[in-house]
Amino acid sequence: MTGPAERPVSARPRLTVATEPTPDQLARWLTDLAFDGAGWPVLLARLAEVTGTGARLLAQTGELLASSDASGSGDRPDGVSGARGASAAELCAERVRCADGWTGRSVPVGAGSRRLGVLLLAEPVGAGQLDYGRAAVTALLIEAVRREPPQPPAPVGADAVLRALRDGTGVASAAGQADLVRAAAGHGWRLNQPHVGVALGYTGAQHRRWASATTWLDRPVLADGWQGWTLLQGDAQREVARLRGRLEQIVGAGQVLVTCGRSVTGPAATSDSFRDARRLLRLLLHHPYGPPGLPAGPARAELPFDRSGLAQVLLAVPDERLRWYVDRHLGPIAERDDLLRTLDHWLASGGSRQAVSEQLHLHRNSVGYRVGLIKRLLGVDPLDPPTAAVLRAALVARELLITTPDVE
Structure with missing residues (x-):
């Protein structure tokens, strides 16, 4: 194997060592050089300066990859005599003789499952010089990785992208976020532009039909039982209505719920939008005639x-x-669903006993009794404007607390 042309050693900054370095110090210096882009010839030249002996790097096939005396002009010594294509055991023998008669002690160059070859130090070699050779292995492997051709990233499926965005996984680092941006772009989602997380819900009994319906949308959907998850960009209200209409064409009218979270930008915030959508979906399930706080x-x-x-x-x-x-403002009636429902409708109707009677299917006198009990237990008049605002917020807060557990 012939590596890319290297700059002459003389053009590289030379290592200045005031005293003889320890192997650990040499390892750090050579690693820094490798991260700065120094190639194998430079690394071997620096090793030779410290050890006082020549060095060569051979691939597992026996091919000469670099030597400490290479000029950078392409003039390189011959490879290992009889070792080209030989077994790894032959190359990793204690002593290896090259075709030009150059003999060196070998140091295996590898880590884990990665095996590059061997580093040879010209004989005679002492134990201390071998320690320096072993200290150079990491730097040599760093350069090997740098020379490897970039591998195209494996495509990431839409389900995996949606699950990561929904659950907030893979966004702890800038690199992880960049990977998600690229993976999402492969499915038409531009995470660096405003987008919303969407929750889809099915209230019917034909779950096979529902699973089929989610595959007929014009965007990928992460299907999860009676739920589905996807992303939207653009006019969220219009797109939500369009999604619901399309799904109801397949599963039947009145059986689909669609919610979306706040508009966010960037992959790190997408899980917050999905969280909003998840909890709003629960609100719809608990209140088919509209959650508290809405007409x-x-x-x-x-x-x-x-x-x-x-x-x-x-x-x-x-x-x-x-x-x-909730405890502060609804505590005395927090466990009384009948009183909570009455309070909700009483506030929404502006105190109309007739409206509450019709909506809850109660006698007008029963409505009056319940309202009187609410006033007594809470110690306030629910229709007092400042109090009404507080109670309305407390009712919505209570519903959001109910929706906190995962809906799966």
């Missing part, structure tokens, strides 16, 4: 982040703070 209406099948009302703010609040807020 009551017909069955809600989609909830983009921008239309999620108070949840837009509260999703960013740590669960510990939400829990404190």
Whole structure:
């Protein structure tokens, strides 16, 4: 094997050693040189300066890769006599004789499963010189890696990309984020531009049809039981409605839920957007007629982040703070679902006993009794404007706490 042309040794900065270095010091110096781009001839020349003897590097096939006396002009000594194509055992013998009569003591050059060949130090060689030779192995391997042709990255499947983005794996380092950006680009997602995480939910019983439906979309979907996950860019509200419409064409109307999280830029923030979408999906499952904080209406099948009302703010609040807020303002009725539902509808209707009666299928007198009990237990008038705002936020915070566990 003939390596790329090297610059003359004389053109390289020479190692200045005030005193004889230890093997560990030599290893660090040579490693620094290798990381700076020094080739094998330079590394061997520096080794020869310290050991006072010549050095040659041979591949496992017996081919001469470099020597300490190479001028950089391409004039290189011959290879190993009788060793070209010989077994590794012959090359790694204690002494190896080259075709030109040059004889050296061998030091194996390898680490783990990587085997480059052998380093030869010209005889006579003492134990201390062999220690220096062993100290040069890491630097020689660094240069071997640098010379290897770059390997094209294996394509990363859409499922793996979506799972990593959803779960926030692989984003702890800049290199990991760069890999995700490249992998996502292979599927049409530009993570360095605004995007949202999307959660898809299916409420019907035809799960095979649902699994098939997710494959007919114009974008990859990570299917996971009755759920699906994907990314959107552009007008999130319009795209959410389009996705739901397309899926309902296949599985039937009224059986698909679609939510999306906040708009983010960069792979590190994408898991936050997926987290928002996941919790909004739970809100829809618990409140088919609209979560607290949103006007009551017909069955809600989609909830983009921008239309999620108070949840837009509260999703960013740590669960510990939400829990404190709920306990502080709803504590006495926190375990009474009947009173919580009544309070929710009482606030939404502006205190209309008739509206609450119709929505909860209660007698008007029952509504009045419940409202009176709520006032007594909480010690406030729910319709007092400042109090109503606090209670509305507490109701939404309670629902978000319910949605905290994973939906899988």
